[in-house]
Amino acid sequence: MPHRFARSAAAREGARLRTEEVADWLAERRAAHSFRVDRIPFERLDGWSFREDGGDLAHHSGRFFTVEGLRVTSTAGPVREWQQPIINQPEVGILGIVVKEFDGVLHLLMQAKMEPGNRNLLQLSPTVQATRSNYTRAHRGSGVRYVEYFTDRSRGRVLADALQSEHGSWFFRKSNRNMIVEAHGEVPEHPDFRWLTLGQIGALLRRDNLVNMDARTVLSCAPFPDPDGVALHSATELLSWFTAERARHDLTAERVPLGRVAGWRRGPWSIDHEAGRYFSVVAVSVRAGSREVSGWSQPLFEPHGLGVTAFLTRRIGGTPHLLAHARVEGGFADTVELGPTVQYTPENHAHLPVPPPFLRTVLEAGRSRVRYEAVHSEEGGRFLNAESRYLFVEAGEAEAPLQAPPGYVWVTPYQLSRLVRHNHYLNVQARTLLSCLTSGAVRL
Amino acid sequence: MPHRFARSAAAREGARLRTEEVADWLAERRAAHSFRVDRIPFERLDGWSFREDGGDLAHHSGRFFTVEGLRVTSTAGPVREWQQPIINQPEVGILGIVVKEFDGVLHLLMQAKMEPGNRNLLQLSPTVQATRSNYTRAHRGSGVRYVEYFTDRSRGRVLADALQSEHGSWFFRKSNRNMIVEAHGEVPEHPDFRWLTLGQIGALLRRDNLVNMDARTVLSCAPFPDPDGVALHSATELLSWFTAERARHDLTAERVPLGRVAGWRRGPWSIDHEAGRYFSVVAVSVRAGSREVSGWSQPLFEPHGLGVTAFLTRRIGGTPHLLAHARVEGGFADTVELGPTVQYTPENHAHLPVPPPFLRTVLEAGRSRVRYEAVHSEEGGRFLNAESRYLFVEAGEAEAPLQAPPGYVWVTPYQLSRLVRHNHYLNVQARTLLSCLTSGAVRL
Numbered sequence A, B: 001m002p003h004r005f006a007r008s009a010a011a012r013e014g015a016r017l018r019t020e021e022v023a024d025w026l027a028e029r030r031a032a033h034s035f036r037v038d039r040i041p042f043e044r045l046d047g048w049s050f051r052e053d054g055g056d057l058a059h060h061s062g063r064f065f066t067v068e069g070l071r072v073t074s075t076a077g078p079v080r081e082w083q084q085p086i087i088n089q090p091e092v093g094i095l096g097i098v099v100k101e102f103d104g105v106l107h108l109l110m111q112a113k114m115e116p117g118n119r120n121l122l123q124l125s126p127t128v129q130a131t132r133s134n135y136t137r138a139h140r141g142s143g144v145r146y147v148e149y150f151t152d153r154s155r156g157r158v159l160a161d162a163l164q165s166e167h168g169s170w171f172f173r174k175s176n177r178n179m180i181v182e183a184h185g186e187v188p189e190h191p192d193f194r195w196l197t198l199g200q201i202g203a204l205l206r207r208d209n210l211v212n213m214d215a216r217t218v219l220s221c222a223p224f225p226d227p228d229g230v231a232l233h234s235a236t237e238l239l240s241w242f243t244a245e246r247a248r249h250d251l252t253a254e255r256v257p258l259g260r261v262a263g264w265r266r267g268p269w270s271i272d273h274e275a276g277r278y279f280s281v282v283a284v285s286v287r288a289g290s291r292e293v294s295g296w297s298q299p300l301f302e303p304h305g306l307g308v309t310a311f312l313t314r315r316i317g318g319t320p321h322l323l324a325h326a327r328v329e330g331g332f333a334d335t336v337e338l339g340p341t342v343q344y345t346p347e348n349h350a351h352l353p354v355p356p357p358f359l360r361t362v363l364e365a366g367r368s369r370v371r372y373e374a375v376h377s378e379e380g381g382r383f384l385n386a387e388s389r390y391l392f393v394e395a396g397e398a399e400a401p402l403q404a405p406p407g408y409v410w411v412t413p414y415q416l417s418r419l420v421r422h423n424h425y426l427n428v429q430a431r432t433l434l435s436c437l438t439s440g441a442v443r444l
Helices: A002-010 A019-032 A198-204 A213-219 A235-248 A359-363 A413-419 A428-438 B002-010 B019-032 B198-204 B213-219 B235-248 B359-363 B413-419 B428-438
Strands: A036-040 A048-050 A057-059 A066-074 A081-088 A093-102 A105-114 A122-125 A128-130 A156-165 A175-183 A193-197 A251-256 A264-266 A271-273 A279-287 A295-303 A307-316 A319-328 A336-339 A342-344 A370-377 A387-394 A408-411 B036-040 B048-050 B057-059 B066-074 B081-088 B093-102 B105-114 B122-125 B128-130 B156-165 B175-183 B193-197 B251-256 B264-266 B271-273 B279-287 B295-303 B307-316 B319-328 B336-339 B342-344 B370-377 B387-394 B408-411
Touching: A002 A105, A002 A198, A019 A105, A019 A122, A019 A193, A019 A198, A048 A295, A081 A251, A081 A264, A093 A213, A105 A198, A122 A213, A156 A428, A156 B235, A175 A213, A175 B235, A193 A198, A198 A213, A213 A370, A213 A428, A235 A319, A235 A336, A235 A408, A235 A413, A235 B156, A235 B175, A307 A359, A307 A428, A319 A342, A319 A413, A336 A428, A342 A359, A359 A387, A387 A428, A408 A413, A413 A428, B002 B105, B002 B198, B019 B105, B019 B122, B019 B193, B019 B198, B048 B295, B081 B251, B081 B264, B093 B213, B105 B128, B105 B198, B122 B213, B156 B428, B175 B213, B193 B198, B198 B213, B213 B370, B213 B428, B235 B319, B235 B336, B235 B408, B235 B413, B307 B359, B307 B428, B319 B342, B319 B413, B336 B428, B342 B359, B359 B387, B387 B428, B408 B413, B413 B428
Parallel strands: A093 A175, A307 A387, B093 B175, B307 B387
Antiparallel strands: A036 A279, A048 A057, A057 A066, A066 A081, A066 A251, A093 A105, A093 A128, A105 A122, A105 A193, A156 A175, A264 A271, A271 A279, A279 A295, A307 A319, A307 A342, A319 A336, A319 A408, A370 A387, B036 B279, B048 B057, B057 B066, B066 B081, B066 B251, B093 B105, B093 B128, B105 B122, B105 B193, B156 B175, B264 B271, B271 B279, B279 B295, B307 B319, B307 B342, B319 B336, B319 B408, B370 B387
């Protein structure tokens, strides 16, 4: 199975749409629908309001999600206690890609999907991207196309299926099922959907803001062949290191009412940090033709500044390795997950005396060391203009020693792809970078 | 490595103590120390009291653990909402066994350890059983013997290391590190410790109340050889089934003050369920010579009735399989873990119109079908006289169909032993039964 995906990753063109035609097809779908997203003050939200008891921002049906407060206390790290708004959406959604062979090569059924928070609105998405509210019809709209491949076992063969975390800084313990299913029989191709090889998607991942976050996280779960290289640490050593990292962090994350979150101020158009850092909670109204319902309004989180998300990479004994970081995020279900070497929004750290570890190495790397660079959007259904520069940067012993500092570990891409078969090992940013490897967008 | 453990499991006698001498050695250690556990009313607890604000039962130092309340709501299952007392102990402890070869066979360094809640007080325990309070000296007693093998990487080679859950019905999101470390160099043998082969421990696991819970959970993590049998479900299918089980359960577990837990009543000696079911919270005073400190008092949870915990087993295509159950317990960090086929205290279900699934099959099985049966104690540091009958019971198609009912799945022991390398797949009861397989106490 890893070799079938490797063959698809090697296929630069597919049996259907040519790679160079994808941008035109997306533009055509964008034109075919009429999308419009406008900022609105909170009081113009339809169906949403601040609860009288505590001030949480919630939908009157009790569904979708709520914006609440979180108080985090930690026994380690530079900041030991903070409060922030957080999205609480306890249900588990499905992010799924249907795959099928054409001419002996696996193709993935990708969707042109609008999300209100993406700057260009429409990006390449998984076949299915459904909250449980979606497919149980809380939206009171039409059903979710192709969802039956993920809910009815008789429709296909499951190739990957694991719960993966969403952004732990903005979501409270939110996970989605990430699934890849090989369809049995004919699959009708709706105009908003196209079959592409993994290699075509890899080529598209080298462009900015084209492959959405939900697609990237599912792609990271594609089986990845063992390149027969020797890893610096055995599987048992790696698991033991990770267990120790989870064990040594005592983190308490407790929800508090949004109206009583210290350090944040609510205005008519936004809720902001008192120093203007991190993010704001805002509201938008959405008009769309192709979405499950024709119009709605909702809150979104709008981060301040462009993120920088990067793996430092080097060959160890001839085998490519990545420097992973055991990250604590307040919304993680399990305290710690493996993240990239660097995952920061530099502006948020500008007031601190020392820059975060490895950030300067990434920011100051010469072109010859940058193996991959593209700007990608985070989840456009919850976040507004949330973008990060994603990079792979080659490093040497001086910047990234073999003896990694506490909290960091050298791993091979294959080791990461074994871990991602299980829940909550890799955070969503690490999975975006892993998807660049499974799809061949970058080869180390 | 699995074969080195298999060889140790096959060794019925070791290089040191003979199996038949273990009971005498335990009796001798029991006599060497002076243990005394007495029930006391809450007001005689030393350093513990009910907090004025909310009534949680806590130690004045803020350490050890607290008894709080939990409110659980679930979208599935026979009971959709309940409240109960729960133990909150957020720190991660270490349960570890040091191993070493003698005459070419791995031996495990086991401890004769007193725990106040065990009926016979002293049982065979792991080398190290330490809360973080223990080894950071919150007890203000002596250090924990041999803990350096688990905290200092230079002292040995890690063979297993994962976070595993404690009892999800009585603990709120409590995990411990389960570790097996092969020591470098000589290891001094203290009188409370003895080297035994895995096979010797397997023989002792066939006796009642001799191998404690902490030992059993660590033993379940011993690498287990692949018997080359074909599993009914592939690894990917099994992971997908498990992911679906986690995804379909919406469970909310929120702590509430102990003094406001609905349906429970606090008296001077105990906190009890109003129908007398489930368990009581009680208090004991402890006097002991060999413990880290010479005397203390503490709360304990005392379950009502003897538990019944069993795997139904059958050969499928010649390969032994176990029927695992996706269990929801209010205190689990991740909602669902794999448990045994049956895990109930029959008295707690006597008032319900229908007995729980498979319970009658286990209770009414003829002797010829019972492949293993022994009574074991649960964690004696937190639970008083908490005992369960653990069984493996052979079943046929009539009682346990190949097409398992929703929430149940057929797995091989090897598949379970692969899962237990990772966090939170198997609950502590399933791990006790798995330890009977890794140690050869039962061969299917």
